[in-house]
Amino acid sequence: MTHDLNTDLVIETRDLSRLYGRKRALDHLDLAIPRGKIHAIVGANGAGKSTLFRILLGFQTPSSGSAYILGKDSQTLTFADRGRIGFVNEEHTLPAWLRVAQIVALQRSQYAGWDQAVFDKVLGHYHVLPEQKVSQLSRGERAGLNLALALAQGPELLVLDEPTLGLDVVAKRAFLEALMYSNATEACTIIYCSHQMEEIERVADNLIILENGRLKHMSAPEDFAARVSHWIADIPFKGPDPNSIDGLLEMQRIDGLHHFLMFDRDEDFGTWLRSQGARSVQTMPVSLDRAVNAFLAAGHKTPERKSSP
Numbered sequence: 001m002t003h004d005l006n007t008d009l010v011i012e013t014r015d016l017s018r019l020y021g022r023k024r025a026l027d028h029l030d031l032a033i034p035r036g037k038i039h040a041i042v043g044a045n046g047a048g049k050s051t052l053f054r055i056l057l058g059f060q061t062p063s064s065g066s067a068y069i070l071g072k073d074s075q076t077l078t079f080a081d082r083g084r085i086g087f088v089n090e091e092h093t094l095p096a097w098l099r100v101a102q103i104v105a106l107q108r109s110q111y112a113g114w115d116q117a118v119f120d121k122v123l124g125h126y127h128v129l130p131e132q133k134v135s136q137l138s139r140g141e142r143a144g145l146n147l148a149l150a151l152a153q154g155p156e157l158l159v160l161d162e163p164t165l166g167l168d169v170v171a172k173r174a175f176l177e178a179l180m181y182s183n184a185t186e187a188c189t190i191i192y193c194s195h196q197m198e199e200i201e202r203v204a205d206n207l208i209i210l211e212n213g214r215l216k217h218m219s220a221p222e223d224f225a226a227r228v229s230h231w232i233a234d235i236p237f238k239g240p241d242p243n244s245i246d247g248l249l250e251m252q253r254i255d256g257l258h259h260f261l262m263f264d265r266d267e268d269f270g271t272w273l274r275s276q277g278a279r280s281v282q283t284m285p286v287s288l289d290r291a292v293n294a295f296l297a298a299g300h301k302t303p304e305r306k307s308s309p
């Protein structure tokens with residue numbers, strides 16, 4: 001079978017759908033993730049992220065369409081293909097009775113491309129001793145050990161699925177620093193799934209938003225945030241009908257002032273507010289967290305647009 005695959009893509013789905021009974025978890029998803037850098041995948045609960053990864057890693061079959069990972073059909077991955085993919089999730093499960101040095105020895109014997117310098121560099125962000133058993137490590141240290149193991153295996157693609165879930169602020173920071181200073185992206189592409197927008201803001205080069213099993217947006221995080229604006233208007237009566245406002249993500253009345261979160265609206269929106277009787281109009285910067293949450297909450301009200309990488 002010929003596929004005309006683009007080898008610069010680490011992940012590619014074509015018209016990918018997955019149904020669970022009457023439930024549609026993935027809905028004709030076309031996704032193309034280029035090689036290199038850190039790509040964040042976000043979506044509300046139930047957006048289809050786990051289903052997508054189960055299909056990509058070959059643990060589940062699509063209902064229709066196709067999925068490729070590192071240029072291979074995800075349904076026919078070999079042991080060697082899987083060896084090119086690293087995976088870290090929030091569970092950080094490793095055999096509790098093994099010592100760190102024993103795990104390293106095991107991994108080194110298993111992975112031909114094992115990179116001890118990368119392991120040492122990543123784990124150097126933690127005070128973990130080689131003689132410590134996994135059971136004696138803190139949750140944050142276990143997360144760091146998992147990251148160090150995954151990166152030292154030299155994967156071409158590393159999937160981090162909510163890797164900092166349940167970690168405290170200090171451990172989260174240590175994990176992100178270990179990741180950022182590992183220079184991992186020089187050798188591998190990282191897919192970072194998280195609901196933690198401040199982490200995404202720090203590490204991700206590309207933001208991918210899934211909603212109801214569909215691709216809603218793909219761009220640099222800062223480009224996305226720049227498209228969302230916050231307006232505060234003093235309108236001395238009920239205010240405009242939300243249904244009549246193009247690009248409205250959220251409208252709230254707080255302390256007598258109207259707050260609007262808008263997508264892809266510029267100065268013309270201020271002019272329009274004044275034409276609606278606003279006595280004053282101000283704009284405020286919007287955090288990525290606020291922008292993404294408003295975008296997800298607005299759901300179907302959000303203008304349909306073509307995603308731009």
Ligand SMILES: Nc1ncnc2c1ncn2[C@@H]1O[C@H](COP(=O)(O)OP(=O)(O)OP(=O)(O)O)[C@@H](O)[C@H]1O
Binds near residue numbers: 020025045046047048
């Ligand atoms: N085994 C299943 N049987 C029936 N429905 C399922 C099954 N697995 C997932 N779903 C449904 O498919 C949709 C997508 O689920 P999925 O777990 O892929 O989402 P998610 O984006 O990973 O969510 P979360 O962020 O909560 O982990 C949800 O509506 C879910 O209820």
